[in-house]
Amino acid sequence: MRVTNPVKFGLIFIALLAVGACEKKKSEPVKVVAAKGKDEVRAVIGREGGELSFADGGARLIVPGGLLQEEVTISFKRVDPTFDLSGKDFVGKAYRISPKLTFAPGAAELMVPVDKTLPGLPSDIHLQMYYYDKLHSEGPAGPSFVHSWQPQPLVKFTGFSQDQKYLKFSLTKTISDRGTKNPFGLLQVGFDLQQ
Numbered sequence: 461m462r463v464t465n466p467v468k469f470g471l472i473f474i475a476l477l478a479v480g481a482c483e484k485k486k487s488e489p490v491k492v493v494a495a496k497g498k499d500e501v502r503a504v505i506g507r508e509g510g511e512l513s514f515a516d517g518g519a520r521l522i523v524p525g526g527l528l529q530e531e532v533t534i535s536f537k538r539v540d541p542t543f544d545l546s547g548k549d550f551v552g553k554a555y556r557i558s559p560k561l562t563f564a565p566g567a568a569e570l571m572v573p574v575d576k577t578l579p580g581l582p583s584d585i586h587l588q589m590y591y592y593d594k595l596h597s598e599g600p601a602g603p604s605f606v607h608s609w610q611p612q613p614l615v616k617f618t619g620f621s622q623d624q625k626y627l628k629f630s631l632t633k634t635i636s637d638r639g640t641k642n643p644f645g646l647l648q649v650g651f652d653l654q655q
Contacts, residue, residue, distance in 0.1 A: 489525060494518070499538050506531035514538065517625065519555060520571040527563040534558070543643045545590065545609050548650035551575065551627065555647045557634040567630035570615065572649050574627055582617055582627075585651040589615035589629055592643040612647060 490510030494501035501512045509525035512534060521536045538553040552572045570589075579585055590609040597604055614633045621628060627649060636645040 500535060501537075502533060502535040504531050504533050510534075512536040517573055519552065519573060520569075520626075521557060521631075522569040522571070523563070524566060524568070527566055527568060528561075532559070532561065534561075539642055539646065541648055543592075545648065545650045547653055548590075548609075549576075549653050551578075551587070551649040551651065554643065556636045556645050557631075557647070558636050558645075559634070560637060561634045563632055567632045569618075570629040570631050570647070571621060571626040572629070574620075574625060578651065582651075587617055587627070587649065587651040588612070589617070590648050590650050591635055592646060609643075609648070609650070615647065 487506070487508040489508050490503050490505050492501055492503040492510070492512055494512075494514045496515045499514075501514065503510060503512055505523050506528055507525060507530075509523045509527065511520060511522045513520040519536075519538060521534070523534070535556075535558040537556040537558075539556070541550040541552075541554045552575050555570070555572075557570075578587065589612045591612045592607065593610045594605050594607050597606065612635070614631065614635070616630045618628045618630050620626065629649075636647070
């Protein structure tokens with residue numbers, strides 16, 4: 461029987477273990493928190509999913525594993541809601557998620573911090589996500605366009621977080637585009653004031 465050099469054998473064994481460990485190691489979801497005082501956070505997120513959030517209990521965007529088929533640089537930005545939501549009140553800041561994405565099969569989760577006491581149950585006050593859009597209509601003078609806030613059908617309210625500090629929304633598609641100016645491309649939580 462041939463005797464192998466023990467040092468050489470040990471090195472080969474360690475190399476094989478390292479290769480096996482690399483193959484078994486699965487990519488972890490990406491988690492990035494914006495620096496304190498910053499209003500934008502971005503990260504490259506792929507099949508393993510990830511989470512973008514703001515410091516000090518700010519909003520969170522959670523992309524579960526399996527929703528993206530390739531790596532994408534996702535930007536999550538917040539802005540002050542200084543624009544009129546036509547008779548509705550705001551909850552939290554307004555958000556822009558870029559680029560335009562479709563999540564399937566399933567949805568990303570957008571968690572918005574509750575920064576005020578809601579005057580009723582979400583269904584009673586018509587709590588929902590809005591986006592600013594251009595409505596087209598035909599009239600006697602020809603086509604016309606009206607810009608206004610519209611309920612966003614691609615974002616659904618799904619409840620409160622366990623600690624009641626966040627509103628949770630499922631997001632099947634982003635509408636935002638980094639080239640658009642505020643308030644275009646923004647998502648904003650609002651509810652009826654007449655309660």
